[in-house]
Amino acid sequence: MRAATVVNRRNGYLLAAALLLAAPLVFYPLLLTKVYCFALFACAFNLLIGFAGLVSFGHAAFFGGAGYVGGYALATLGWPVELALAAGTLTGAAMGYVVGLLAIRRKGVYFSMVTLALAQMCYFFYLQAPFTGGEDGLQGIPRGRLLGLVDLSDDLVLYYAVLAIVAAGYALIVRTIHSPFGQVLKAIRENEARAVSLGYDVARYKLLAFVLSTALTGLAGATKALALGFATLTDAHWAMSGMVILMTLIGGMGTFVGPVVGAFVILLLESKLDEIGDFLAELTGIDWFHAFGTSVTMVLGLVFMVCVLAFRRGLVGEWIRWRARPRGKAAGAAAAGGAAGAGNG
Amino acid sequence: MMEIFGVPLPVLWAQLLLGLVNGSFYAMMSLGLAIIFGLLNVINLSHGALYMLGAFFTWMGLNYLGLNYWAMLVLAPLAVALVGVVVERTMLRHLYRLDHMYGLLFMIGLSHFLEGLMRSFYGVSGKSYSAPAALSGATDLGFMIMPNYRGWVVAASLAMCLLTWFVSERPRLGAYLRAGTENPKLVEAFGINVPRMVTLTYGFGVALAGLAGVLAAPVVQVTPMMGANLIVVVFAVVVIGGLNSILGAIVAGLVLGVVESLAGVYYPEASATVVFVIMAIVLMLRPAGLFGREA
Numbered sequence A: 001m002r003a004a005t006v007v008n009r010r011n012g013y014l015l016a017a018a019l020l021l022a023a024p025l026v027f028y029p030l031l032l033t034k035v036y037c038f039a040l041f042a043c044a045f046n047l048l049i050g051f052a053g054l055v056s057f058g059h060a061a062f063f064g065g066a067g068y069v070g071g072y073a074l075a076t077l078g079w080p081v082e083l084a085l086a087a088g089t090l091t092g093a094a095m096g097y098v099v100g101l102l103a104i105r106r107k108g109v110y111f112s113m114v115t116l117a118l119a120q121m122c123y124f125f126y127l128q129a130p131f132t133g134g135e136d137g138l139q140g141i142p143r144g145r146l147l148g149l150v151d152l153s154d155d156l157v158l159y160y161a162v163l164a165i166v167a168a169g170y171a172l173i174v175r176t177i178h179s180p181f182g183q184v185l186k187a188i189r190e191n192e193a194r195a196v197s198l199g200y201d202v203a204r205y206k207l208l209a210f211v212l213s214t215a216l217t218g219l220a221g222a223t224k225a226l227a228l229g230f231a232t233l234t235d236a237h238w239a240m241s242g243m244v245i246l247m248t249l250i251g252g253m254g255t256f257v258g259p260v261v262g263a264f265v266i267l268l269l270e271s272k273l274d275e276i277g278d279f280l281a282e283l284t285g286i287d288w289f290h291a292f293g294t295s296v297t298m299v300l301g302l303v304f305m306v307c308v309l310a311f312r313r314g315l316v317g318e319w320i321r322w323r324a325r326p327r328g329k330a331a332g333a334a335a336a337g338g339a340a341g342a343g344n345g
Numbered sequence B: 001m002m003e004i005f006g007v008p009l010p011v012l013w014a015q016l017l018l019g020l021v022n023g024s025f026y027a028m029m030s031l032g033l034a035i036i037f038g039l040l041n042v043i044n045l046s047h048g049a050l051y052m053l054g055a056f057f058t059w060m061g062l063n064y065l066g067l068n069y070w071a072m073l074v075l076a077p078l079a080v081a082l083v084g085v086v087v088e089r090t091m092l093r094h095l096y097r098l099d100h101m102y103g104l105l106f107m108i109g110l111s112h113f114l115e116g117l118m119r120s121f122y123g124v125s126g127k128s129y130s131a132p133a134a135l136s137g138a139t140d141l142g143f144m145i146m147p148n149y150r151g152w153v154v155a156a157s158l159a160m161c162l163l164t165w166f167v168s169e170r171p172r173l174g175a176y177l178r179a180g181t182e183n184p185k186l187v188e189a190f191g192i193n194v195p196r197m198v199t200l201t202y203g204f205g206v207a208l209a210g211l212a213g214v215l216a217a218p219v220v221q222v223t224p225m226m227g228a229n230l231i232v233v234v235f236a237v238v239v240i241g242g243l244n245s246i247l248g249a250i251v252a253g254l255v256l257g258v259v260e261s262l263a264g265v266y267y268p269e270a271s272a273t274v275v276f277v278i279m280a281i282v283l284m285l286r287p288a289g290l291f292g293r294e295a
Helices: A004-026 A029-049 A060-077 A081-103 A108-128 A155-178 A180-190 A192-197 A202-228 A237-251 A258-286 A287-294 A296-309 A314-324 A329-337 B011-042 B047-063 B069-090 B100-122 B146-169 B171-182 B182-188 B194-216 B226-241 B246-266 B275-283
Strands: B136-139 B143-149
Touching: A004 A029, A004 A314, A029 A060, A029 A155, A029 A202, A029 A237, A060 A081, A060 A108, A060 A202, A060 A237, A060 A258, A081 A108, A081 A202, A081 A287, A081 A296, A081 B275, A108 A237, A108 B100, A108 B226, A108 B275, A155 A202, A155 B226, A180 A192, A180 A202, A180 B011, A180 B069, A192 A202, A192 B069, A202 B069, A237 A258, A237 A296, A237 A314, A237 B100, A237 B136, A237 B226, A258 A287, A258 A296, A258 A314, A287 B100, A296 B100, A296 B226, B011 B146, B011 B171, B011 B194, B047 B069, B047 B226, B136 B146, B143 B146, B146 B171, B146 B194, B146 B246, B146 B275, B171 B182, B171 B194, B182 B194, B226 B246, B246 B275
Parallel strands: none
Antiparallel strands: B136 B143
16 A cells, blocks of 8 residues: 555656646746746745745745846846846845744734735835836846856746756755654644644744745745746735735645646636637627736636635645545545645646 | 924925825724724725725716715715625625634635726726815915815714724623624624624724725725725734724824824835834834734
């Protein structure tokens, strides 16, 4: 039984790797590249919401801020790609340290509100700071060469480079959750008082998780600025924080692959929405559907509400539950305990 | 001419009034948030969207139905309350037994939906409507010229806030509300319809947002996104005042409006961020907020 699971998991990883490597044959590489950046963003966010029970509502500030720093390093300072990405990651970590220090003083909804408010402070800072380009943002960020060797100007090369970066970030998250540190985080999520009484310095664990999450968010933001060639205020607005929550929720909170699936679904929906709207307008003869493409938030908001009301496990969460449906007593118990670890990919 | 730190007095007065106007909106918005949070334990993130809806309902009433401002002053908050009641009854209600997080997430979705919906009809450009004739013009107070409408906004919101505070502190109703938060099952056993109380509280809270929207519409542009930017400041206000304190919401709202506005005179770059900086300081010194009790 156990050996079979290991083989299954290895096959799962191989299958996923094959799919990811071949994906540019089916979808535009650039769309997928964007998806991966957001997937890493959502995974980093999920580290907090899914495994530490912390609902940060300010992650856009780190995503956007790291995008600005990475973009500025590439475009104005002419730094090499690796260094610019590292700068973005460090930016995320440093900002996360400061915000986290303040925010973990409060719990639950207060935590969310504090992160939101501090993120908005960052937003106004970006709006006025000289290096962000204000309303216009940074445009025409050069892609350069990775490690001085690989020319990233080709979309397909860029795709594989971003895939490697994001896969590394993903692996780090999986490793973290499975580490003793990750177990303590889960313990804090389940019963904070008990974790305290067991002698864990809960505040330090939370802060560390927060910084790790924002560092990876920073990496995602800088990678996005590199890949798409621009960094704008949109990435730092609180609607982006809502977006990443939605990606995590629709994919499945507390699962590993969920946020990746969520990012893919949401971005695909977003890019196809005007076509869907036009189609519905043709079908029903109601002109209003044409407005779909320009009013993405309405549809996303609706998806959000439906997910919260009726679909809280998300796509991957439901899949895991379906896979682990009770076929024997042991299977049910195992599924309840290890739902998070069962994602294969 | 008299100056304070290099700013002429009339300018300072005008800025102070502007701060009071903004502060009244903050106060009314955060008051609604505090009331809703008190009983429902839900952070009403859609508050900004409902504020926007209040302003749009007024605009629609004026332009489509030919009603006047005074009628809409009553009708628009009622319409917003109706939207709120329907949402609470059909959807929000199912989330109470779950983690707080889901209420918050639902609210994000609702506010995106409402804002997107209005955007699909009206685009991103602003609609405007003028203040009613009775409130146009300005009054010379001797030390400054006060636009009548601004004075009305401050007076009307203050009256509404104080009324709400007074009512919520009534022994009987206040006790019901607090008891309903504390132990809904037991209160229900005493023959009080708690679900209805929750619905009405939510309706009242969002009606306050709607009223703020009606009052704000003549001084700001009516756009689908008008609430999205306000709500975040209001959150900071609520954190500063203390989320479970009605008086805290009112006082913090007014004071922060003024502070923000004065910051705009002396150091314009800071006016957008000063509220958040104050929030960070309050969090460090008094995590429960200035008027809040640690839950």
